[in-house]
Amino acid sequence: MKSSREKEKENDRCISSHMQTLHRRLLHALNLGTRHFDEKTNRWNWQCANIEVQKNVLRSIGAFLDSLSGDARAARHAIVKESVADSILGALLWILQCKSEALLSMASNVAVKLVSSIPNSLLQLHMLDLVYCLSSLLSSHQVEVATPCAIALNLVISNLSATSEKAVMEALNETETSIRIVRNINFFAEDAKKIEYFKEMTLLLSAILWRWPPSRFSVGNDVILMKGLANIHTRTESSIKIALLKLYTSLALCDSVARKLIEDGEGFPQMVVQAMGKSNPHAVQIEGFRLAQCLLRSQENCLEVVGLCGEALVDAIICGMKETGLSSKKIGNNHGSLSVEACQLALITRWAGDHHINFWKQGIDRILLNLLIENIQDQLSEPVLSLEKQISMAKEGLKANYHLGLRSYLWDILGWLTIHCGENLNPYTHGSELCINLLITCACLSFVDTLEKWCRICQKDIDDHFQSEPVSRAVLMMIHSPCNTISSYARFLLLDALEVKGLSCLKSLIHTLDYTSSLESYGSFDKLQLVINLIGLTCLSSLPEYQSCIIESKGIKAIVLLVKRCLSNDIHVERRNFTPHLHTTFQERSCCCMDKEDWEGSNVLLFYSLLGLSEILRQCDLLQDNSQQYSREVTNIRAQLVSKLHEICSGNSFSPGVRWYVLYILTYFGFYGFPNELAKRIGKSLNKEEYSDMRLVVANGVSVSVHGVILAVRCPSLLPPQLLPSMKNSEKVTDKFVRETMREVQLSSHVDYEALVLLLEYVYLGCLHAGEETVKKLKILAKRCKLQHLLQMLYRQRPKWGTPFPSFNLTPSLGSAGSCFSDVILEAKSNKLVGWTCNICSDTVPHMHVHKVILQSGCDYLQGLFRSGMRESHSQVIKVDISWEALIKLVQWFYSDELPNPPSGCLWDNMDDEEKLFNLQPYVELCWLAEFWILENIQEACWDVIMSCLDSSRPEVRRAPSFKASKTICSGGGIHDANNLLSEIFYPVPANNYVIHQLGQHILPADQPCKHQQGIIQTRKMILMACMMVSFAATSRTLLELGGIIFGILNAEVD
Structure with a gap:
């Protein structure tokens, strides 16, 4: 090892004589200023009021920084570290803060040199000072000042570490930097001098929005800004296009903004598709693909864009994937980056839709094959090849490891394409039969090779283990493809590939599965091995030749054990844990995006277990071989699993795929249909x-x-x-x-x-x-x-x-389907709504025509009312003392067992108090009504909604005076006095701020720890109910006090 003396000598050699001369000049220039001690920061700061001295210092700093440019080792030398921390940065900050117009342009350019030459770690001590200073200059009327300040800030933000990011972004938010930049862009005039200005401001705004979610919604809803950006779409400069695309990508991280961009019409989606086109430079194409990925994160967004410009979108993806043919085997250059982005976007095939037809028409089969096997098109001169020749070509091509970095994407795309085929989409009518068969051959051969590696216990030397799951999953999807041609050919190829080692491989699979399923704890490798073995068993169970072996080897028992352990939460395996190609920065940075669970669910092990079990039952039922042993296995499953499976399909906590396969399995035990709570x-x-x-x-x-x-x-x-x-003749029914x-x-x-x-x-x-x-x-x-x-x-x-x-949803009966069967009306508070009309009658008071059989099924109070025989039981109208908005939600719950949610995420966060109160009020009303109508489910649901909404406003609520007072609710005396207060509030009294104030005053300070936790919880709920009743007549001003009381109650410490 080198001694410290040797290291110093080596570092000295990194500094040239010229650089040392520039350093001495810099020190001499700095010595012309003075130093003063700042008690606030506890640091010595450089200062000088003489403009000529400042100018000399800036020149010296610039020259010294120029000498460091491009030399990473020199930038970390001791004299550089000392100069930056003690002198350079302090002097630059002083000059920038002086804001002398004669020097600002020069100083801001030196700032760009500083942050581009010096690592952020050396700037850490003065980082926030630099950020405050640069952000304040963004509003400068001098383009020559504002532009380099934007460049410098962008460099600072782009190189931020995770530890310093929050402080810097909060500083930018405090100085309203985003608002300043938006104002600058709005006042931008298209002339040659300001194009660079626009570009740098746009790039800076993009960098800020990428890291600061709270600003995205407000920026994305700035009408003037968005119109101005739309006018720039026609610019042909690549740098402007890149800046625009980056900004749109940062904005689209907010799902509300993404929806707005898509819904504005065809113009925006077409601009994105055009950016991905091959007529653009690769840098523009890559940003176009990234924006498209961000926009199409959800199925809803994807299908809407496909409806607007599906063919052009698929064409751009295909062209992007073709570009890899120009690059080497290693995906690392511009072409390689483009191909990765194109393949990433091609994963929109995971959703069924018209884009699948477009992919097959555009020759996706040839593209995938070209990416798997090098120069494959040269080998396809003959229209028909024997099976032996196809297998030989596939084996040789796979061994070459051509575009190995893309394999995981290719297998996923192939799997999705085959699983979403159907009666209306036969890929053989659009694609080449030979290419499709070769793709299936490649997948099956790779899958068999994977099984042979993974069926052995503790086989931990597999280099390509991250590619094992995608290819296994692709074969599973081919076997289950609705296209019979693909499904049968995949089974045929798989059977042929397993001809020699099939039985031994199957037995090893079951043995390994049985062993790993009984482990007490699992590492990431164990979970992946479980998944691969389970997929293997599922695929082999689809082959009749292996059915008897599966039953004799207790394959059903092993799968049932896995299902039970998954349902008891002993094992939870998420696919993303071992598929790094699915990880994107968009997922980490996105906000207010309610990501829907995949169809298979978060625990793929449970899904694959149910899929495997269903396949074994299906094959056994078809063949009826070993009927006695099969009946015994089915009987065992009935005893162990059927009741649990019923619970799965009755609730909503499991994914659609899991519930579908549970119901499919239950058909083998005589249960048919879709049970649920409603x-x-x-x-x-x-x-x-x-x-x-x-x-x-x-x-x-x-x-x-x-x-x-x-x-x-x-x-x-x-x-x-x-x-x-009848939709054509819908006559209105009168009273x-x-x-x-x-x-x-x-x-x-x-x-x-x-x-x-x-x-x-x-x-x-x-x-x-x-x-x-x-x-x-x-x-x-x-x-x-x-x-x-x-x-x-x-x-x-x-x-x-x-x-x-x-879904078991009866809401269609609220329309024309059930109007003639309505036997009662629910009428809201008698406040007339402007423009409100009824499609059934002429009454102008907001009401709904409903049905007693549905209402009484979900409400004991109404059931008793209808059966009471009193005058109200025969009335055609029931007046409900809640608003129209609350009544809509109440009826929605009766007819669908679902409570509509209020706006959430960025949409909620950017509402003012009046809007928040308006959206929250119906849930408060329903919570109150549920107390009297004995609707525990809806009360709990409303409670959750209210708490969730108030939680998002927690910083404001915590500042409310009532918050501190109400935190003492856990005292014994507090319970007694609070209950006394409740009895006063529950009677008709004026609901005003005084009552809320009294509620806070009656909660006594905590003298002793309370031992009655259950009583506390009940009292908390009762007090909150009182607050809700009071809030009916409260203004938005009262909401803050109400929130303070609620959160004080909820956050009370219980010993």
């Missing part, structure tokens, strides 16, 4: 005469009482044609209700009574249980009634990847 409530009215308005009569005279409104939404085919809503007491509907003689009862069970409860013989009858009736989802279950059709989970 269906459980509605199902209580099945076969009940109460509120029924229709009787279905079968051939033998037996009848079943039903409710027209339920059938109108869930199974309209059972209704007489004259009761079906008089047009409905008969009871209608009888004579069904066809072909309708089986037992099948009808089961069908109604599905209509009301969302699910049913039936034996195989009854199912045969039910299939006929379900087909005639056009219940497609039920038919899918009855015929045990595998779920289509990405299909939304069916």
